[in-house]
Amino acid sequence: MDAHVSPSRVAGRARAPPSKSYTHRAILAAGYGGGTVVTDPLDSADPRATGRAVEAFGGAVDWVDDGDAAGDGGATAVDVEGFAGRPATPDDVIDCANSGTTMRLVTAAAGLTEGLAVLTGDDSLRSRPQGPLLEAVESLGGRAESTRRNGRAPLVVGDAMGGGSVAIPGDVSSQFVTALLMAGAVTDDGVAVDLETELKSAPYVEITREVMAAFGVDTERTDAGFRVPGGQTYAAEEYAVPGDFSSMSYLLAAGAVAAADGGSVVVEGARPSAQGDSAIVDVLDRMGADVDWDEDAGEITVRGGDLSGVEVDVGDTPDLLPTVAVLGAVADGETRIVNAEHVRYKETDRVAAMAESLEAMGAAVTERPDSLTVRGADTALSGATVHGRGDHRLVMALTVAGLVADGETTVTGAEHVDVSFPTFFDTMADLGASVSVE
């Protein structure tokens, strides 16, 4: 499906979807435990994949729809009956679909099974790096192999890994650390994760630690990285998921570049949490947008403004790159997005993809291995056909660019918003965006 976007202005209130990162962790933590009701979950393709994995490990996962109170067609809770401790050996292959978080978190869980689990995913997921995590599982006494021996899925993982110390690079994916901490808690001896390089995407490990703590599981920082003591039990009767700042970034960016005259976009569901991507508020502020975050009310209000280019370090916030690149294409002067090499290991190489698409729309871009510099077009961006590359974040960011481009912008692969923000196009249309999907 394609999204067709015409120049349009936005205003009004919108609610951010629940956090994808928190939902994944809450469902898996509930799986390691005895049973939990996860309220206000993100009901989208990626957390559904984690739910299927919990079922494959012997849990039961029920996406509860109480008459669609939220009005978005998604479940309002997930009722998880856990496998309580070590997962059972799955009866069948686990399909992680498009979800890197599922694949990484489930790899370490699979390392705990007596037998072997087979993990696979779609073309994108089977191209993403898993090697350091496989080595870590092996060094803890499990078996973890890439069937093609290229460090990528399909994977075969199991053989009852134990606890111990592992050394792992921190600059490929923080999800390796998250996976080992979550699994390590149910080993006898616990797991110490020593980082061999600086940790990128570090706030995501804090999200993990926050969710584990809510399930009564201790973790600690060490001089070399992190440690989780063994022999712990995950337990929480109920866990409530906060709003998702990565998803909010598109709505806020839309307000910053295309707010109606005298109007504003108000995003609800924005309570403070460990999410690094709340940095989008600071980025917008530094660029000159009129933005205000009422943390107590959980509301962010943005009115347009004359945006100017700034430098943005995405070391901690890789998922903001597509949004910031679009803001940079609209802002005056140069926006330098630095510390971005790990953004190439996502659903697609997002550094290259954003460079290609924004160039097609008339912005001047310079791509380096770990940075992307975008110079706003002197005149408006030009509508073009740009490719979503099967990547939800590219689709959403490029839709925002389409609001302020001359003529129509077509974004291919619009259906991929299903991964993290299934109601994205309806939400944009409700705010006044002229967008149709067919």
Ligand SMILES: O=C(O)C1=C[C@@H](OP(=O)(O)O)[C@@H](O)[C@H](O)C1
């Ligand atoms: O753990 C998580 O929930 C995530 C961690 C980040 O990935 P990396 O740690 O691979 O950078 C982020 O890009 C991804 O969208 C979600």
Ligand SMILES: C=C(OP(=O)(O)O)C(=O)O
């Ligand atoms: C990279 C992402 O997620 P994952 O790693 O779970 O595929 C994302 O949502 O941008």
